Amino acid sequence: MDRLMDWKGRVLRRRYRLDERINVGRTVEVFRAFDxxxxxxxxxxxxxPHLVSDRDYCDAFRSAAHRATRLHHPGIVPVIDYGIEEGRPFVVMEMVREKTLHDLFEAGKKMKPVGALYFTVEIGKILAYLHEQGITHGSLDERHVFIFPGRKAKISDPGFPIVLGAGASPHPLSQDPRRDIQDLGYLLYRSLTGRGKSEAADDIRGGRLRWDAEVPTRVRGIVQKCLDSAGGGGFPSAESMLRETISALREEQPMITVPPLAQVEEPETTLEAPPPAPLRIPIPHLKRWQVWAGAAFLVVAAIFLTVWILSAVITESKVEVPNLVDMSVEEAAKVADGRDLGLLVVGQEYDADIKANYVISQDPQVGVMVKKKTVIKVLESLGPLTVPNLIGLTLDDARVVLESRGFKVGEVIYRETPGYSDNRVVETDPPYGSKLSSGDAVNLVVSTGASGS
Incomplete structure (x- = not known):
């Protein structure tokens, strides 16, 4: 353990100072560092330290770090940088201060069934994104899950290698995405029942899950299908798990703002007027053209009355979509609810023009007439992205930093610059501190050295 302390105070790549060791896991030690x-x-x-000589593990660690820098999802703790210091690989990540699921387990806390369904949707969306990128988390446990306010969650270390002990491979047990779904089932079972680690493992291994009476049958079924996924049964994908979980969530809370599995058209009620009684006109000796004119008038009147009744019924069952853009998500949900509509945040993006937690766009658009209970899908702003200070970094390092923050590298201009060695960034356009949106380009001016220097 003394060897672990030797690295406290070191500066990685002349940039990241290791201030305090805050955790030691099975494979890594974690430092609170300062950029x-x-x-x-x-x-x-x-x-x-004992894994530094394991070439296979270190290669897997670096490969996972490289892949992680290209992951951009609000539910994944972002990797900022990675490299090697004195033959020892390292990875630099965002500092997360929220509690892990492990902390909640240690405090003896349990999830309510509805909260567990929301949690499943959050983690399911993250897993669906990872699997779409061809990445399996491989070691999803309670220490890799961070719980945020507002029923949000993040996971860390997707695809990083693990060591199982006794000469086992340093790589994850399985690259099958369904293993992640099975691991989620284990976390859900513990979250809902409060069972300890060994107790939950024995319950699952013996096929005798111990449920509280308050857990609905359908929620139990979702957990069981998650647990069965890696064995060839259960859910075939994270998307199928999401669909069933959302359906269960709508059963528990019909007015929640999650997308329905399918738009079930409610049969429209057609109001038919009772058959008119035979019209007796006590006027004898009407001419034929007068009879036809009277009949035509009655037909037109009947059509007009039917159209008027139907339009009144249809208008009453539809509402106009309000303008939710540039409105806080919380306020937008209230406005939508006031018109008997739902609200679903389908994504988040950095936007230089829209404040964080405000709506960037919506679907359906404002002014469209829709049925009541329709869910309005909105894109939520994460606020602007700030151009980082790249001066002095190599071009490759600057490229990694920009792409990890969600920027694109724009035009690269080479310029002879006194006082800078070759291939160092000397200027950015827009400059450091500028506010941009996701995907915006940042141009770089790179030194080529100075003649005679």
Missing amino acids: LLEEQEVAAKLPL
Whole structure:
């Protein structure tokens, strides 16, 4: 353990100062670090010293770090940077201060059934994104899940290698995405029942799950299908798990703002007027043209009355979509609810023009007439992205930093610059501190050295 302390105070790549070791896991030690360039706290993870000589593990660790820098999802703790220091690989991540699911287990807390369904939807969306990128988390456990306010969650270390002990491979047990779904089932079972780690493992292994009476049958079924997924049964994919979970959530809370599995058209009620009684006109000796004119008038009147009744019924069952853009998500939900509509946040993006937690766009558009209970899908802003300070970084390092933040590298201009060595960033356009949106390009001016220097 003394060897672990030797790295406290070191500066990785002349940028990340290791201030305090805050955790030691099976494979890595985690430091609270300080980014000297961005002047912010970050988390730095390094393999334990005895694994540094394991070439297969270190190669897997670096490969996972490289893949993680290209993952951009609000539910994944972002990897900012990675590299090697004195032969020891490291990865730098966003510092997360929220509690892990492990902390909640240790505090003896349990999830209510509806909360567990929301949690399943959150983690399911993250797993669906990972699997779409061809990545399996491989070691999803309670220490990799962070619980945020507002029923949000994040996971860390997707695809990073694990060590199972006794000479086992350093790689995850399985690259099958269904293993992640099975791991989620284990976390759900513990979250709903409060069972300890070994107790839950024995219950699952013996096929005798111990449920509280308050857990609905359908929620139990979802957990069981998650647990059966890796064995060839259960859910075939994260998307199928999401669909069933959303359906169960709508059963528990019909007015929640989640997308329905299918738009079930309610049969429209057609109001038919009772058959008119035979019209007796006590006027004898009407001419034929007068009879036809009277009949035509009655037909037109009947059509007009029917159209008027139907339009009144249809209008009453439909509402106009309000304008929710540039409105906080909380306020937008209230406005939608006031018109008997639902609201679903389908994504989040950084936007330089829209404040964080405000609506960027909506579907259906404002002014459209829709049926009551229709769900309005909105895109939520994460606020602007700030151009980082890249001065002095190599071009490759600057490229990694920009792409990890959601920017694109724009035009690269080479310029002879005194005082800078070759291939160093000397200027950015827009400059450091500018506010941009996701996907915006940042141009770089790179030094080529100075003649005679």
